[in-house]
Amino acid sequence: MSRVAIVGAGVAGSATAIGLAQLGVQVTLFETLPDPSPQDPRVGAGLLLQPSGQRVLEYLGLLEPALEHGARLDGLLGDTAEGEVVLDMSYHRFHPEAFGLGLQRGVLMGLLWQRLRERGVDWQTGVTVRAFKQDARGVELKGEGGASLGRFDALILADGSFSPLRRLLPVRQRVEPFPWGALWTLLPLPAEFPDIELRQRFRAARQMLGLMPVGRAWQSADVWPAVNLFWSLPLSELPQDMATLDLAAWKRPLVELLPECEPLLKGLKDPRQLRPARYAHVRLERPHHGCVLALGDCAHGMSPQLGQGANLALVDALVLCQQWREQPRQDWAQRFEHYARRRRAHWNYYSQASRALTPMFQSAQPVLPWLRDRLMGPLGRLGWVHGQNVATLAGLKTGWLFGRLELGANPWAG
Ligand SMILES: Cc1cc2nc3c(=O)[nH]c(=O)nc-3n(C[C@H](O)[C@H](O)[C@H](O)COP(=O)(O)OP(=O)(O)OC[C@H]3O[C@@H](n4cnc5c(N)ncnc54)[C@H](O)[C@@H]3O)c2cc1C
Incomplete structure (x- = not known):
């Protein structure tokens, strides 16, 4: 049986660990926090779960309890102190069944962590992974003081935007902490x-x-x-x-x-x-090298302006598991390469959009917000533009003009 190590029990690492374990992969999940708890303030405050992320939770059988806890939201209204409407979007106008789900982070993590335990994932908490070494036989993980944490067939880095382990991946990478x-x-x-x-x-x-x-x-x-x-x-x-x-x-x-x-x-x-x-824009030339893959914020961290990071992480977990289900004989290096090819357009769009939009909302820039206040409201009232804006918010776009995310079949069904 294949043995996979995952570093980080955030949204990306937890969802991937659950998904792979449900497919029969032997997963060991390492988390630096000694006692992760949904009530711990370090999990953060709230997040907006988009239709893309909702679908992944539905496939995992976790959407119902999320809906019971969260708040269904139809609209986003953003205006200026001077009374100019900048953003006025409705999921419902985009699709009659679409909505955003406002959720406390502790709820999402509580659901994922409960499922990890139910699936019997080997979850090692209070363990900080400090390094890894890849060779022809797989990958070895090192903890504090260089102590070995074991050998695995593959390693998934899901340790967030500020991952120090990412530097050990020999791929070109740009990490820009946002000011x-x-x-x-x-x-x-x-x-x-x-x-x-x-x-x-x-x-x-x-x-x-x-x-x-x-x-x-x-x-x-x-x-x-x-x-x-x-x-x-x-x-x-x-x-x-x-x-x-x-x-x-x-x-x-x-x-x-x-x-x-x-x-x-x-x-x-x-x-x-x-x-x-704090957040950072993370861009990797490719998120994998051999049998090591970066996933979630570690691969494509961005500002939270578009409310996408956790949703992208859930879709990452889904597509990796779909790749496993469709091509069970691939080795991990091939699987990671195919997975990255399937995910690239979605990441690129949100990375570019978040980069372009964030200075319009968080900066000392005078010109961009001036243009924003004059253009975004009137343009957003045009039917086609409104549809594009909500598709962006819903986590469903894979290109500036065309391209919709297809979430495909449930790899955990049957
Ligand atoms: C203010 C704010 C608002 C946001 N709002 C939204 C929103 O509305 N919708 C949305 O989709 N996204 C939102 N996001 C983004 C979202 O929170 C992230 O994209 C998402 O949490 C990323 O999950 P992750 O699992 O990749 O990383 P993280 O959540 O950062 O998880 C990384 C995990 O790895 C562990 N770890 C780190 N280093 C090690 C190590 N060496 N060894 C072992 N474990 C380690 C950490 O303790 C942590 O548990 C928001 C972000 C911020 C900051």
Whole structure:
């Protein structure tokens, strides 16, 4: 039986470990966190699960419980402090059955980690993989102090955008930490709060506030539905120690930008409720070398502007498993090469789109947001452009003009 090591139990590593284990592959999953828990604030706040990612969860049999916890969202409304509508999109207008699912991250990780355990995956937590060495017989992993973590037929790196292991892949790679990040958190939805979908407000590209309903927490006594709050900041302004943040002063520009958020901010009582987020654009000439493959953010990290990273990671897991199911006799090097060929157009589109759009929303740039405010709203009202915009948001595009993602058959069925 084939033995595969996966590094990182985030969305990419966990979904891939489950998928391969369901196909009979012997998987060992290494995770540096000693005691990963869906309640751990380090899993992050909320995310938008797109129709692309929803389909993968459906194939894994995990969509129903995700729907029970999350909030179905039809629209995205983004406007400026001056009242100009920049983004006004409806999934429903694009396709009558389409919607975005606002979800607490702990719910997605809780579902994936529960399934990992049910599938009996060898999940080694509190283990940091420090290096690997590939030879004709496979790949050996090294942990702390160079201690061997075992030999495997293949290795999958799913250790995120800032992976230090990626450098050991002899392929050309460009990793650009993004100069802006964010503070984000989950807050209880106040009873008197107006009905919102995904709501964003901008002041040029210097200020951006995002609110998104994300439903209930994972197996928690807290039954309140939550709202994910995202506040964009240049990295230089991200506090080093959250406890030192003056909360009252911090809230002021948010309320000035979007006065309706004031009752929501009452739920923010301690600056340590806020979590910093940093991201990087990652581009690899190819994500594989021999029997080693990079997957998820490790292969194609990008800014969260388009809300795609977790969805791309789920589709990565699906396509790798489809490749296994369709060509079970391929060796791992061939399988990784074919997988990368199938995934390339989808990654390229989102990588280029996120690169092009992010400075319009997070930068000190004056010209791009000025153009954004004048062009995006009117253009987005044209039927064809609206369809393209929602297809982009839904995670379904594989090219600027043409190209739709085909998710294919369920490799775990039957
Ligand atoms: C503010 C923000 C908002 C976002 N919103 C959305 C959204 O709405 N929709 C969406 O789809 N995406 C969103 N994303 C992107 C999404 O979070 C990521 O793309 C996704 O989580 C990537 O998953 P991953 O498994 O590739 O990496 P990660 O989640 O980074 O997981 C990597 C794992 O590897 C482990 N690890 C690291 N190094 C080692 C090591 N040496 N040994 C062992 N284990 C290791 C880490 O502990 C971690 O568990 C957002 C991101 C941010 C920052």
